[in-house]
Amino acid sequence: MKVYDWNWFRERITEFLKTNSTKHLNFLKYIEDIDSILQEALNQKISPVSSRPHDYLACITMTRCFRLLISGLSLILSGFPECASNLDRSIWEIGIRLSYINEKDPIGGAFGWILSSYESDIKMLKAEYEYRIQKNDDFGNLLTNLQSKEKELKAIEEKMGEMNLDPTKMKNKFGSISIGNICDNLNIRKAYDVSYNFLSGFVHEQLKATDDITFKKDDRLFFSLGPNEMNLMETKAQIFDIIQDTLIVIGTGNELLEKNSLSKRVNELLDDLSKQDILN
Numbered sequence: 001m002k003v004y005d006w007n008w009f010r011e012r013i014t015e016f017l018k019t020n021s022t023k024h025l026n027f028l029k030y031i032e033d034i035d036s037i038l039q040e041a042l043n044q045k046i047s048p049v050s051s052r053p054h055d056y057l058a059c060i061t062m063t064r065c066f067r068l069l070i071s072g073l074s075l076i077l078s079g080f081p082e083c084a085s086n087l088d089r090s091i092w093e094i095g096i097r098l099s100y101i102n103e104k105d106p107i108g109g110a111f112g113w114i115l116s117s118y119e120s121d122i123k124m125l126k127a128e129y130e131y132r133i134q135k136n137d138d139f140g141n142l143l144t145n146l147q148s149k150e151k152e153l154k155a156i157e158e159k160m161g162e163m164n165l166d167p168t169k170m171k172n173k174f175g176s177i178s179i180g181n182i183c184d185n186l187n188i189r190k191a192y193d194v195s196y197n198f199l200s201g202f203v204h205e206q207l208k209a210t211d212d213i214t215f216k217k218d219d220r221l222f223f224s225l226g227p228n229e230m231n232l233m234e235t236k237a238q239i240f241d242i243i244q245d246t247l248i249v250i251g252t253g254n255e256l257l258e259k260n261s262l263s264k265r266v267n268e269l270l271d272d273l274s275k276q277d278i279l280n
Contacts, residue, residue: 009226013078016227020077020235026276027239028073033269034250037262038066041254049155051163054101054110058253061098065091069246076238079227082202082209088242089199093179095248096191100182101174102252109174110256111160115167116175118153125149236278244273 021028042063046056068091072084101109125146132139157167183192201208213224251266 004226012227013080017074017078020079023232024077024236024239027236027243027273030243030247030269030273031070031073033265034066034069034246037250037254037265038062041250041257041259041262044257048114048152049159051159052107053114053156054106054256057101057110057113058098058256061094062250062253065094065246065249069242072242073239076230076235076242079229081228081230081235081238082212084238084242085199085202085208088238088245089196089203091242091245091249092195092199095245095252096179096182096186096196098249098252098256100177100186102256103186105174106256107163108165108170111156111165111167112170112172112174114156114175115153115171118149118156119171119175122146122149122153233279236276240273240276240278244270247273 042059044055044059046052046059048056050056068087072087072091075081075084075087097113101113125142129139129142129146131137132142160167160170179196180192183189183196198208200206212228212230215222215224247266247270251263251270254260254262254266
């Protein structure tokens with residue numbers, strides 16, 4: 001049995017990435033345009049403690065999704081396409097949540113999202129702190145980090161009070177709402193039943209990746225641990241999806257930022273992307 005070390009995997013991944021990139025330049029050309037839009041959009045001062053929390057949320061989520069996009073494309077083109085679906089699920093979900101607050105209540109929705117995130121972090125930090133106290137373990141900077149988060153959360157809630165916004169109401173309406181309920185509210189239930197459930201199948205290991213990591217020979221099932229060649233049409237479709245999902249986030253983000261010229265550029269890219277041939 002031959003065993004392969006990290007250097008072998010690294011070299012194969014690099015080779016796959018270089019070779020496959022040349023096959024999909026018609027899609028990869030959009031990266032430069034997206035980067036240009038983001039650099040202009042992100043060039044501003046933002047804070048969660050402000051009268052425009054949606055600016056903060058838009059910039060954070062657009063940056064996050066662009067990084068997920070680059071990571072996802074790298075996985076697709078280097079022979080690990082099924083792993084990119086996990087990342088695309090995050091992009092897709094961010095896009096749905098961002099669209100929901102953009103349509104319903106940019107300010108209250110952003111605060112609700114941010115509050116829910118802070119409370120989740122605080123709950124996690126408290127649980128770890130209490131565990132280490134019980135075990136008499138060193139807790140390092142854990143208490144400092146917890147107190148810092150609590151202080152930031154209090155500042156956000158005080159700002160909401162100044163704006164006559166109820167933190168609990170906003171958190172429950174926008175931070176704790178499920179993706180299924182959001183899709184129902186936006187009248188896009190099919191997006192949940194199809195796109196969300198399909199992508200979630202990779203995240204929650206519902207055996208969606210089986211065909212990507214196995215192959216049959218002589219009535220026996222074999223397993224692939226290294227980079228895989230992928231059907232050209234499937235590769236195109238996956239690249240198309242992850243770029244489109246990212247553009248939707250960036251388009252919505254710029255709507256929240258009220259950067260109309262950038263929103264227009266995103267829409268133009270989406271229109272151009274829709275004309276790409278993914279069937280041949």
